[in-house]
Amino acid sequence: MPELKALSFDEIKGQDRALGILLKAQGKARLPHAYLFLGPEGVGKETTALSFFWRLLCEGKTACGKCVPCAKFLRGNHPDVEIISPASKSLKIEQIRALEAKLYFRPLEAERRLILFPDAEAMTREAANALLKSLEEPPPYNLFVLVAKSTEGLLPTIVSRCQIVRFRPLPQKILEQVLVERFGLSEEEAKGLSCLAEGSLGRALRLAERGFLEELSRFVKAISTGKPSQIVAVAETLPKLKEDLPLFWEMVLVWLRQGLLSHLELDEFPEMLPEKPPRDFVVPAMERVQQAFSAIQMNLNQEIFLLELLTFLAELWRKALHAEVSPVGARAA
Structure with missing residues (x-):
């Protein structure tokens, strides 16, 4: 897993409602076994998932960036973080099988194993059915986060097993601010890109690049x-x-x-x-x-x-x- 450029929750802009849901769940220390992050491309779903993982792994549960678990996570070598990305264009059943082999073992260091599917819509039907078995009878000590633009490309039974967290397009002013402050664009360029990007930071950056x-x-x-x-x-x-x-x-x-x-x-x-x-x-x-x-x-x-x-x-x-x-x-x- 490559080095991660995670953000603290304070640095994530325009998704206060989604962050509030996650913070409330973390405060109760009774997390669901699976989340489904839904929203347009490029609005911070995957970033928020990684930032949430960071908080959960941190010794102080704050994403301090100083403790040993934080350091391992940010370097991309924490043993209890699994990021399941598509192999070529689709996420295949073999990848789910390899994950399943780990699920019934306790995490090596953390309280729970954290599993991210950054492009859940890329799952083949066979892969989705295999994952469904783990979601229907979730092994303990595991937390799944699936990321998708909508529910259309997902099995309804998978959707029903997840707590949905919705992400909205970023307001234009917030998008301008992020482009200027975090990515160093000029105010004029940020205004033009934020208008064309329709609330998607990822799209704005692609347009700029x-x-x-x-x-x-x-x-x-x-x-x-x-x-x-x-x-x-x-x-x-x-x-x-x-x-x-x-x-x-x-x-x-x-x-x-x-x-x-x-x-x-x-x-x-x-x-x-x-x-x-x-x-x-x-x-x-x-x-x-x-x-x-x-x-x-x-x-x-x-x-x-x-x-x-x-x-x-x-x-x-x-x-x-x-x-x-x-x-x-x-x-x-």
């Missing part, structure tokens, strides 16, 4: 100017995002949605985002961009698809802009 704000700006400039050279350049660049391409399209949809909310006077358009799209552009553009997700799944030639998409969006932008400035367009608005 891949320079997605700049990619979005180039995308918008290409379709707003309609210049063929810029359209071709963007069509050649975007496929290089590879596995992050779906995230880029999600970001485009967020930009379009912010434009729609602004035109409906339900929200202000964030000034740190690229140019606001014309009103008549937004809805048909959303419908066309949705096709990008299907194109990725169908393994179409991305460059050809993007050339067609960008050309269509550029023409749609031109027509929508013309409608806004023409007398007919003005009366329609």
Whole structure:
């Protein structure tokens, strides 16, 4: 297990309700045998699970960072912590079998063995059924924490054996604060990323790492100017995002949605985002961009698809802009 970058509960922002549930359970010293942490990706579920483990292992139950159990945990070599991550793309029955071989033995050093499934939705059906047996008749001295985005990918019987703790998207202001204070981003960049990340710190960091704000700006400039050279350049660049391409399209949809909310006077358009799209552009553009997700799944030639998409969006932008400035367009608005 690699060295862990765990946080104290005081450092976890925007999840006060979830932390309160865990602190109350720890205070009573009567923990359930299994938790299910549910919520969007990147909002702190796995971080909170590790931080909870840290508190439980600490001699003073405070995550002091100074005692021997804390040191072992933070180094990633505490013998009573098990992190069961997917092997390749799925979590297999062999991994559950290997875990089961340990469950009926007492923990080596701690009061209980702490077992984390950071991607419970990746379990195969065979693995899930095997785990279910341990959850139905839980061996003593073990605490399971399953992490998932929703219950849809889990067996209902597994869900029913766990105490559910829900995690919410982070408020935009808190996300901005974390990006600036913990990760050293500029306030301007943090505002832009927090708007696009929809409450997910993990998503904001991925956007920052891949320079997605700049990619979005180039995308918008290409379709707003309609210049063929810029359209071709963007069509050649975007496929290089590879596995992050779906995230880029999600970001485009967020930009379009912010434009729609602004035109409906339900929200202000964030000034740190690229140019606001014309009103008549937004809805048909959303419908066309949705096709990008299907194109990725169908393994179409991305460059050809993007050339067609960008050309269509550029023409749609031109027509929508013309409608806004023409007398007919003005009366329609």
